[in-house]
Every structure is written in structure tokens, then in C-alpha cells.
Amino acid sequence: MGLILNPGNDNSFIKLVKVKDTRVFVDKTDLIEKTNALCNTDENLVAITRPRRFGKTVTAHMLSAYYSKGYAGQDIFNKLNIAGKDSFTDHLNKYNVIYIDMNTIDGLFDGYANKKQKADGVNDLVDYIEYSIIKELKSNDDFSECLKNHQIENTGLLETLLAITQDLNTKFVFIMDEWDLVYREYRNDEILQRKFIKLLKNLFKADGGQDCFILAYLTGILPIKKYNSQSALNDFDEYNMLAPGEYAPYFGFTDNEVIDIVKSPNCKVSHDDLKEWYEGYKIKGVDIYNPNSVRKAVTRNECISYWSKTSSNEEVVRLINMDFDGIKKDIMDLIEGARVQFDCSNFQNDMVTIEDKNDVFSLLVCLGYLGCSDIAGDEDLKQAYVPNKEIRRALMGLIKKQEWYERMETIKRSEKLLKAIQELDGTTVATLIQDIHNSPAVALLDYNDEESLTYCVMTGLLWSTLGKYTSHREEQTGKGKADLVYEPAIKGTAPLILIEFKYDYSPEEAIAQIKTKEYFKRYAGQYNNIILVGINYSTKTKDHQCLIETLIK
Template identity: 25%
Template sequence: MELMKPIPIGVENFKEIITSEYYYTDKTLLIRDLLDSGAKVSLFTRPRRFGKTLNMSMLRYFFEKTDEDNSHLFNGLKIADAGEKYMAHMGQYPVISISLKSMAKETFQKNMELFKTLIADEFERHRDVLESDKVTARRKRHFENICNEEASDTICESSLKILTDCLYAVHQKKVILLIDEYDVPLQNAWMNGFYDKMVKFIRSLFDVALKTNDSLEFGVLTGCLRISKESIFTGMNNLKVYSISDVAFSEYFGFTDEEVQQMMRTYHLEQHHATAKQWYDGYHFGKTEMYCPWDVTNFCNDLLYNSDAQAKAYWLNTSGNDIIRQFISSATATMKDDIEQLMEGKAVKKVINQELTYRDLKNSSENLWSMLYMTGYLTHSAVLKDDELELIIPNLEIRKIFRTQIYAWFSAYVSQNKVNLTDFCMTFRNGDAENAQELFNQYLNGVISIRDTNVEIDKKENFYHGILLGLFSHMDDWIVKSNVESGDGYSDILIRIPADEIGIVIEVKYGENEKMEQGCKEALKQIENKNYVQYLLDKGMTTILKYGVACYKKKSRIRKA
């Protein structure tokens, strides 16, 4: 039996991937292009789960001068064949590597305490500095205070500069500074109400470490968003930003189609390529179409253990999807209409602002669209003029995340008016189809519709099915079941009201081309032919009410047998 390399799920340490012989998609030519760029400070902005942290780890192991020879890690990789011009840089520099990913605490002070721990860990990694007579006593004192987590906030602001100076003094070689997920503290601070304090700290930290720092060879930062220069990167004229709109470096974060096909060939999963493409492809970085690597690796790994595994939204199990719900909950009528266009598989034209300040995020709908674009929930299908893009939902996974968050928003939306909600539910209990239809139409007019023109009729019915379930679930003394086996099939919705011994059967149809009356008749006929009432009778319900519900866009028709 052929022995295949394990697939790395959540492994972000380059050395571990190579030495443990995990499958690795070679992105080492990032090193070549980074050296060729000559940029003093490079910022790469990409959505989460696109391999930023692994690439930063790879840069560290390539450039860092250590007692251990790490050259074997790059044997057989593309950078090893790129030429001596590039390989001459291997293992030649002191490297500072820090991630701000975990700075997501609920208060500024807790985040500062966490930063002191993070920076202390990195200082400890370079503790041999204290043994050198090339470092001044004052710098050593600061070094010890930082290692012991006793430094003031002011010293913390200078901590990266202090460490670059110490390393340069000891090694007589300028320092490479790697900062991963630089914008996580800012997004978290914005959400928790201490944005101004965090901006001041991060600005000061970067200002002394990255601007006019004579000890710096070059710096590399990663994040999801490009925060405006006025906010963080004030006066930093040496900063080069590579965003998802730029052609340069576009192939190094995420998987290309060729890389996905190669991975699937390796594991004999070629027959699943079309599914992976539908679910996880569609991101446009510059002119390159990319897959989300987190999804592809998880999907392939699931298939290795279960050949019948279905594609799913792996992003749903990661943090950060609150941005969709916040966007939907604050959407104007125009924005809701745009979301409906997107859910239909259509494009919307928007001006994208690639330099954001979180402070202004909710003051401008363009900023909200820009946030969705840069965090990977939307991608561009065409570049127009004057920063205007045609935006689309990239793939089935993101469409599912939108759908899930729309349902969550709708649940909160209807919960705000319990009186109307109870009135609606009671129309079904009382056999009042006319008022049930009127109230349901009111709800449909308020909700964001999911009318994906690219899916089958039953998938369209599922949206309205889900809305009805959400409405009925608020009746505490009703027992609401979905897709229950009853009679000769599975009914859409079965409701038991034990106190009144009333049972309700609801079958939902999609009224294509507004043929809703016909849809209601078909639904009622299906209830009768398949004997859906049997389950309710078996549970002791003595009165049975049967409803056919047909929907099209924001209209419904409800008929009672």
C-alpha cells in the first residue's frame, strides 16, 4: 500500500511541516520575490485562513541565523533552485518574529498584559544578548524588565526597537522583523470600545520599530485589512502594501487551481476536484484565482477518512463570522437589496476603499462593502474604474455562511416583536389561512430573501421552510418538527399543540413564475397522498389542520384544506 504524507490541519510551523513530513504546497518563491522587491517594510493583506502565518514561519526559518543549520528544511523546494543570489541570504540575519493574533481580550489593560507576555517570550528567545559586552547596561536593564514582564507601557511601545538595536549590536547584522496578524488588536479594540487607546499603542510600537530604524534590514507584516496610514502608519513612507487587488505576490497566499489538482492527484481524489472548485475556489487576488487552503486541506483530509464525505463550510467553525451578522443587522434597505442580488448569484458594483479606519466603518456603506471584500466574504468579478469593482460571493461555502447569518439575523428580528409573532402562529392554530398569509407576507417583506437562481427548486423551498420554522419555534408550548417521517414520506413541518390536541401539517412549495395557487394545491395533494397526518394521529392529536404554502420572492400564498 502506498504511504502518503499526512495532510497538515492547523499546523502553521514550517519546520514542523517539513520535519514531520506533512504534505506541503511549495510557496518558497515568496522569498525570492520579497528580496527582489527591495521593500523596506512589506504589508500583505489577505483574508484569514489563507496561509499567512505559515508563510511568516517559512520566512523566519529561511532567514534566521541560529546555532542549528536549517538549510535541510528547504532541500528540494523551489527556492533552492532559484539561484545562489537568493540562497546566500539563508541563515544570515537575526530575526524577530511575533504574532498579535491572540490580542483579542475584552479590555485594553488585559491586551497590554498579554502583549507583555508575547514580547517577553520573544526576548527570551534572544536571551544570549545579555551575555554580550556590545549591549549597553541601559539596554540590558530594559531587556531584563521586558523578560520579567515588568516593563511600563511606554517601554513596551519601544520594545521592538530595543530588541532590534540589541540584536544588531551583538551580531553586527541588521535585523528582519516579522509581525503576523498586526490588525487583530485593532479590530478587537473597535468592537470592545477602546479603539483610540489601541491605535495609539500600535502606532507608537510600529513608528519606532519600522520607521527610520537603522537596525532594521526589512520588515514584513500580515493582516486582513490595510488600516489607513493616518491611523497607524503615519509618515511611514517606506511601507509597500500588497493587497488582494495587487498582481504582485498574488499566488503565495492560498492555493492555485494547479496546486489543488496536484494535491488531489497525490491523494487519488481527482474525482472531487469539481466539488472543491464550487465550494472553495473563486477568490481573485490580482489576476490569480485562488482557493482557500484551510478548506481544501480539511476537505481532502475528510475524504481520506470517508470517501463519501460531503463538502461543507469549514469557515463556520472558525472565529470571525460575526462581521456578516453585523453587516446584515445594520443594513439599509438598499444594502439589503444588494445582498439579495448577491444571493441570486449576481454582481453588485461598489467603490472599494482599501485604506480603512475602523472608527469610520459604520459611517459609510462603502467601508462596510470594503470590509467584506478584504476579509474574503466577497471577491471581484471585474475591475471597473475609479476604485469601483463588480463584487460577487466567491463560492458555495461563503454563500452558506451568508445564509446561516441571515437566518440568525431573522431570528433576532422576529424576536423583537413577540405580539405579532404570536398572532402569526395563532392564525395557523385557528385555521385562519387568510390572515396567516397576510402576516407571513409582512415578514417576507422585512427579511433578506435568499433566491439563488443557480440552485434547484427544493433548495429554494428550503429558505421559506427555514423562515417558517424560525417563526414557529418561538411558541414555547408547541412541539415543532421538521422533515419527520410520517405516513408514506417526510413532511416539511409537523406541529403538535398538546394542550388543545391540535396537529398542524405544513407543506412548502416554491411558486416558480408566480404559480403560487398551483403550488398550494400540489402541497395539499402531497399531504393527502402521502398521509402526512399519520404521525400526528399516532401522537394523540384529535384535530388536524393541513396547509399548503407556496412562495415566490417576497410573496406567499397559504391555503387550508
């Protein structure tokens, strides 16, 4: 057992299995049945890329624990879903696995580069990858004699693997986690990138290369790099956020899996809250939740934005500030609920070759900051959207730090709307809501009920209330449920706002309902200043009316 060849350590998957009865654990081992079906076929090269914290590493560790001779998989998997499948024992711990964690290798190379004595020919990260794999192969008892007989000294990795495969009639499973690290961390080093791709092409496209592997599995964030509009590793079947294919249920939690999670007596957060905060990645008809965020929310009993603490915020800011074709405005519209069409056909799958808004949206989808849906009839056309509350909060937090933020008309309108409510200016509120109703985020809605009206007002107040208020819909208060409540994040800093909506009635009737059903009772002892807002939409005039009062005790 080694770091690369047949690792046998307690990896992230095994650690999860050990605590599966006391911690959040979702069994994704059915994926193994799918990879087993690919072994020793002409479809045995697979690349699956997903955003950070979507279970890529734990899944790669699962495959390593299943295929590698370094593990006792019967003990690990015997109570998991895969144990009930016909193919379970066919490939269980029968192969030599070459497992490359690019983050670990990159860190080790940093240390190696500082050494005074280095191996001949090891000058960069790609050289170090080859050197490290060959070193472990030579030190393995099963291969050392074979490689001595072939006098393997300064030959490359492919020649080393071919010697083992041909003489010992054995094949390898190749797993590389974070394959795209070279394109993210060395984004401006094109020489290193091309050298890295050449190494992989030699392994999987050169004569005899594929014969060395029963299965190859790559994970990462970015899709496989394109050169001249062609994938650099076009022998791989690739599944990414722009073209996810059939592997959607195995990365992220599905809705049914989250429903099972909240059934635990230890879970204090609701299914609806988890759905609002962390779902929204609709991949091939499957609703996917961010698994890392769900685990943290359930463990901490709190739904907040965990994404902003793990993702490439600086990269997102850079992309937005390029402002191709008014992308700043587009991002703000997306945050408010709009959808924006883009074309991913020319995206080069890197973080440098960004030439227009289409490339920006494509990259943001791959990074997980946007979801995307297909447009019928054209596989390259997509619709971008903000998937959930967590991402919306993260994006809003980034945008509010930009120097151009307060100059945006959307921000000015939101601040003006909150100010008008606090100043009891119903006429201005009605005028602004009319304007918001016609905005890109709202205009596409079927504006025919109180639900649409509620969404319109929440969209308008989105920016001005961030960090100042928390909003509650259908809040149980007094003798019924208030349509919308804005509660100050810190009591005493602002008035409480109670909003009631009507459709083809009047704002006076909305105010009367607040009073009659005593929606304010729940808050009367906590707030000295409570504002009552009644809003009506008339289908006859297509106008909004608004009446605002302060509660008189």
C-alpha cells in the same frame, strides 16, 4: 533561541514539510525568492493581509525557518522549490529574526497582567511587546555584552536595536503575524491603537530605524490602518484583498495546484466539487481557492462549509444589520448571484469606523466573505460578489437566524415557488420564474439557453430548499441525464423533484422526455412521491410555461 528572537521550534510550516508525502502539501517556497530580492533594498518593508485560513501564518513560519539563525534550513528546504533557485543560499539562516505572533503575545500579556510583580513601565500590550523583545535581546549571548556597554536599561526598543546594529554591524529580519490584532481585539481602544502604530512607526520610519532591518514582513486580516485617509505606515508596500498586487499565487491554492491535489489516489473529491465549493477569489486574474477548506475537504472526503467554523460570524451579522442603504437586500441579492458596485476609497481599514455601505463591503472583502473585482478606469471602484458555495452557505446560515429573515420579499418568493411546485401549480411557478428572471441576480445573464433557465430556477429555490433539499445538476438517471434534481435531505420528509428544461419547445415535451428516458428509475424504489416538472422559455413571447405532474407508477 527564544520565543521571539530566532525561534527554533517545529512551527506550522516545518510540521507540514515533515508530512508532505502523506498529507496535502502545496509548495509555496517560491515566495522566498521574491522576498530575497527585497532584502537590503528600499522596498524591504512588506505587508500582506488576507482573510482567516488563507495561509498567512504558515507563510510567516516559512520565512522564519528560512531566514532565522535558529533553524537548520538546508534540511528543511533542500527538497522544495526554493532549493533550485540561485538565491537559495544567499540568505539561508543568516539573520537574527524577531518573530512576533500577536496572538501568542496577547495571551502571554493576559497572564502577565495578573501577576503581582510587574516590570516598571509595562502597563499595556504595547509596553509588553517592547519589554518582551528587549528582554530576549539582553539575554542573547551575542548581544548582552554590547547592551551592557551601552547601559541599556529603560530605553525603548529602537534604541536597543540601534545599539546592536551600530556596534556589531548586524541587521535583523522582522516578522509580525496578525499585526492587526490590536485593531480587531481592542477595536474601541484608540489610545492603545495609536500607541501601537507609534511603536511601528518608530521602528520603520524614524531616523536610523530602517537601518536595523534587512527585511520587515507583516501579516494580518485588515489592511494597514488609515488616519486622515493616509496609511499609518506608508513606507510599507501593502498587498490586501482590495489591492492584492503580485502576491496572489502565494496565499490560497491556484487552480493548477488543486488539479495536482486531486490526482492523488487518496483524494475522493473531484476537482469540479472543490472548484464549486472553495474557489472564486479572483485576484489579479488568478483563481484562488480557500486552502484550509480544500485541505479539510480532501482529508475528510467531504465538501461542506468549513468557513463558518473559523470566521467572525458575529461581525458579519453586525455589519449586515446596520442596513446602510438597504444592505440586507444587497447581501441577499449577492447570495443569489448578483454583483454590487462599491467604493473602497474612504475605508479606514478598521472594524469601527463604518460609515456607509461602501465601508461594509470593503470590510467583508477583507474578511473573505465577499470577493471583489476591479472596474476599469477607477482603482477605488470594485464589484462585490459571493465567491463560492462555501461562503454562500455560511452567509445564508447567518441570515436565516435573523429576526427579519422571513419578512424579506426574496424569502417569501422562494417559499412560494417551492410550495407551488409541491402543489402542482404550474401557472404560479411560471409567473414566479418570470419574476426571478427579472431580478438583479439573473437579469444580467445572457438568457438564451437552458443553462440560464436552470440558473434562474435554482436561484428561485435557493432559500426555500436550504437544509431541506440537496440539488444535483445533469444527474445521470435512467437513459440520460436529468437537468435538475432536488432530493430531500431526509427521505420521507418531502417529495423528490425532477425538473427538465426546454428552450423554444414546450413544457409537455419536457415532461415527455422525463418519462421516455425514465429519469425517475434511479429513485423509484426510494421515493413514493416523485414530482415531474417541465419548464419552457419562449424567445418569441418572452414567457415561461410550466407543467407539473406526479409520477404515476
